[in-house]
Amino acid sequence: MALLEVKDLKVRVEEREILHGLTLTVNEGEVHAIMGPNGSGKSTLSHVIAGKPGYEVTDGQILFKGEDLLEMAPEERAAKGVFLAFQYPVEIPGVATMNFLRTALNAQRKARGEDEYSTPDFLKKVREVSKSLNIPQDMLKRGVNVGFSGGEKKRNEVLQMALFEPSLCILDEMDSGLDIDALRIAADGVNALRSPKRAMVVITHYQRLLNYIVPDVVHVMSKGRVVKSGGKELALELEASGYTQFEAA
Amino acid sequence: MNVAVAKTGNGRAVSDLFASAEGRLPGSPAVIAARREAFETYERLGLPHRRIEEWKYTDLRALVGEVLPLAAAPDAAALKRAADAVKAHAIAGARKLVLVDGVFVADLSDVKALVSEVGLKTLRETLEKDAALLKTVSTDAVIELNAAMATDGVVLSIADGAQLSAPIQIIHVAMAASASAFTRSQLAVGNGARATIIESFVAAGAKAYQVSDAVIVTIGDNADVAHIRLLDDAPDAVNITSQFVTVGANTKVNFFNMTTGAAVSRLQGFITLAGEGSELAINGVNLLKKTEHGDTTLVVDHAVPNCVSREIFRAVIDDRAHSVFQGRIIVRPDAQKTDGKMMTRALLLSDEAEADNKPELEIFADDVSCGHGATAGALDDSLLFYLKARGLPEKQAQALLIQAFVGEAIEQIADDGLREHVIGIAERWLERRS
Ligand SMILES: Nc1ncnc2c1ncn2[C@@H]1O[C@H](COP(=O)(O)OP(=O)(O)OP(=O)(O)O)[C@@H](O)[C@H]1O
Numbered sequence: 001m002a003l004l005e006v007k008d009l010k011v012r013v014e015e016r017e018i019l020h021g022l023t024l025t026v027n028e029g030e031v032h033a034i035m036g037p038n039g040s041g042k043s044t045l046s047h048v049i050a051g052k053p054g055y056e057v058t059d060g061q062i063l064f065k066g067e068d069l070l071e072m073a074p075e076e077r078a079a080k081g082v083f084l085a086f087q088y089p090v091e092i093p094g095v096a097t098m099n100f101l102r103t104a105l106n107a108q109r110k111a112r113g114e115d116e117y118s119t120p121d122f123l124k125k126v127r128e129v130s131k132s133l134n135i136p137q138d139m140l141k142r143g144v145n146v147g148f149s150g151g152e153k154k155r156n157e158v159l160q161m162a163l164f165e166p167s168l169c170i171l172d173e174m175d176s177g178l179d180i181d182a183l184r185i186a187a188d189g190v191n192a193l194r195s196p197k198r199a200m201v202v203i204t205h206y207q208r209l210l211n212y213i214v215p216d217v218v219h220v221m222s223k224g225r226v227v228k229s230g231g232k233e234l235a236l237e238l239e240a241s242g243y244t245q246f247e248a249a
Numbered sequence: 250m251n252v253a254v255a256k257t258g259n260g261r262a263v264s265d266l267f268a269s270a271e272g273r274l275p276g277s278p279a280v281i282a283a284r285r286e287a288f289e290t291y292e293r294l295g296l297p298h299r300r301i302e303e304w305k306y307t308d309l310r311a312l313v314g315e316v317l318p319l320a321a322a323p324d325a326a327a328l329k330r331a332a333d334a335v336k337a338h339a340i341a342g343a344r345k346l347v348l349v350d351g352v353f354v355a356d357l358s359d360v361k362a363l364v365s366e367v368g369l370k371t372l373r374e375t376l377e378k379d380a381a382l383l384k385t386v387s388t389d390a391v392i393e394l395n396a397a398m399a400t401d402g403v404v405l406s407i408a409d410g411a412q413l414s415a416p417i418q419i420i421h422v423a424m425a426a427s428a429s430a431f432t433r434s435q436l437a438v439g440n441g442a443r444a445t446i447i448e449s450f451v452a453a454g455a456k457a458y459q460v461s462d463a464v465i466v467t468i469g470d471n472a473d474v475a476h477i478r479l480l481d482d483a484p485d486a487v488n489i490t491s492q493f494v495t496v497g498a499n500t501k502v503n504f505f506n507m508t509t510g511a512a513v514s515r516l517q518g519f520i521t522l523a524g525e526g527s528e529l530a531i532n533g534v535n536l537l538k539k540t541e542h543g544d545t546t547l548v549v550d551h552a553v554p555n556c557v558s559r560e561i562f563r564a565v566i567d568d569r570a571h572s573v574f575q576g577r578i579i580v581r582p583d584a585q586k587t588d589g590k591m592m593t594r595a596l597l598l599s600d601e602a603e604a605d606n607k608p609e610l611e612i613f614a615d616d617v618s619c620g621h622g623a624t625a626g627a628l629d630d631s632l633l634f635y636l637k638a639r640g641l642p643e644k645q646a647q648a649l650l651i652q653a654f655v656g657e658a659i660e661q662i663a664d665d666g667l668r669e670h671v672i673g674i675a676e677r678w679l680e681r682r683s
């Protein structure tokens with residue numbers, strides 16, 4: 001069943017059209033990779049799906065589990081199971097990571113009409129997940145992402161993903177800034193979340209990540225459109241030949 | 250200001266405000282004469298207005314208009330309601346001193362427990378002997394008016410070397426409607442003493458009332474004092490408080506003020522560092538909404554060398570509220586090696602919210618390190634979006650960021666329990682927003 005359907009999406013930022021009619025369908029259980037040159041609109045697509053303000057959708061639609069995603073506030077999308085691991089996670093001084101995680105998780109549960117987690121249950125869950133991602137406990141006492149290294153910020157995004165158990169995970173350049181070991185740990189974390197009900201969209205510039213998170217479908221984005229889709233071998237092709245063939249198109 | 254004028258016994262004309270209160274004002278004949286003099290000064294000056302530099306942003310003539318008649322002394326029914334308010338606002342473990350509509354109420358206070366550790370009198374008692382406590386050096390009309398009208402207060406003395414086993418909480422309860430209460434207190438802290446004093450301003454059903462408070466604080470050498478003021482007056486009340494603080498040598502002072510109530514409030518603090526080697530921290534948070542006006546005005550006077558002063562002030566301003574911070578640091582010619590800094594930040598939650606910030610450095614010594622910084626702005630959209638993308642509704646996302654913002658001042662409170670108490674006040678204020 002289609003989890004995410006992006007249909008002929010046109011998006012403007014500050015009067016300039018960035019996405020020129022983008023179409024993408026992601027089914028439950030699938031992992032899709034999106035590759036494409038700098039500035040082709042990959043982050044823009046992920047932001048529009050997450051509901052970031054400042055983007056004007058001039059045409060097309062986005063359906064999530066058959067519902068109109070563009071009608072929903074960002075927090076509703078999160079509660080319904082949309083998760084974006086940001087390319088550049090922000091630092092939030094003064095908001096302790098632990099407090100943030102609990103507040104966010106419980107806000108999502110409340111929106112879904114579920115019971116809030118008790119403190120011991122919550123702590124247990126965080127401890128499990130952070131251990132598997134090699135995130136030290138004292139990092140969780142600090143402000144959200146404050147003073148985290150680039151790699152630590154990315155791992156913190158994966159931690160949240162594991163904690164919130166979304167049905168659609170969009171990972172925007174999760175591999176940038178990660179060293180080889182951190183990449184493997186984060187990828188293992190992502191793979192552990194693969195399930196028949198959950199889909200992932202992995203945005204990356206490097207084929208290497210796709211050795212760890214093996215995609216079902218690879219899309220090439222160029223100038224605000226998906227210009228080619230194929231199997232995982234498409235990523236290898238791109239690695240060898242680059243994007244020039246698509247830019248000419 | 251427009252006031253009716255009445256003839257009194259000795260033929261001099263004073264306004265109704267004083268004439269009608271005179272019979273209830275405690276003090277010897279000499280004290281009454283001092284009051285009359287103070288009132289005349291007040292009358293000559295009138296309520297402060299925008300053309301008086303210190304009151305530029307808080308024009309009491311425009312904001313308050315007139316001074317309301319003195320509240321009647323509370324009756325038995327009022328005291329019963331006051332008792333409930335005291336219970337609701339008492340801080341666990343603290344020893345209470347309760348003033349209801351400007352009158353000290355021993356029955357609601359922990360007098361017995363306190364007198365074993367501190368010297369305690371009421372202002373009323375001390376004024377039977379002399380007028381010293383009414384004399385504060387000032388030409389400020391509101392301070393003169395307070396001297397003229399003060400009905401009661403607590404006069405606390407903490408002996409040299411005393412280590413108080415529990416905080417002292419002075420609770421001002423307002424009961425009356427459309428009336429004013431004037432209090433004046435003294436806190437004298439001896440050498441080497443250690444004390445925590447909390448002052449709470451609360452309302453028990455009172456409406457449209459006015460509070461004028463003056464506190465004279467003298468702190469000796471090698472002392473350690475924390476003073477926390479919690480202003481939670483009714484939303485249509487006025488609270489004007491003046492603090493006069495003198496600090497001895499090698500002493501640590503930690504002041505904190507939290508304003509979450511009153512239509513119009515001003516806290517003016519005049520702090521003199523009079524002994525070398527002392528450290529003064531004076532921090533505050535204003536949480537303002539609707540059309541509230543909250544003013545914190547601080548004058549920190551480094552009179553001697555080698556002292557440190559730190560001011561951290563945060564204002565959160567919603568709707569059409571207006572926050573004012575005026576901070577003056579004076580460094581006298583002798584006060585070399587002074588280290589004085591103030592940092593004030595305002596968070597504007599609406600387009601109509603207003604923040605005024607006026608820092609002033611008056612430095613007459615050459616070997617000092619002084620500075621100030623100020624910012625005003627809205628919540629960061631990119632942070633808000635991050636939180637919303639994680640499932641937090643707008644108001645909750647704002648609340649988390651606002652808590653972090655005020656936390657920078659609140660975390661300066663050293664005592665864990667009091668800090669948590671103040672965090673709780675901020676949380677409840679934020680909950681009422683959403
Ligand atoms: N807020 C903005 N204002 C103006 N232009 C913008 C804004 N956000 C994005 N753009 C432009 O939109 C285009 C697409 O940007 P986007 O960040 O989506 O690219 P990307 O594919 O994620 O690139 P990268 O691989 O470098 O991360 C770029 O040309 C960028 O400059």
Ligand SMILES: [Mg+2]
Pocket residue numbers: 042043044087172
């Ligand atoms: Mg990008």
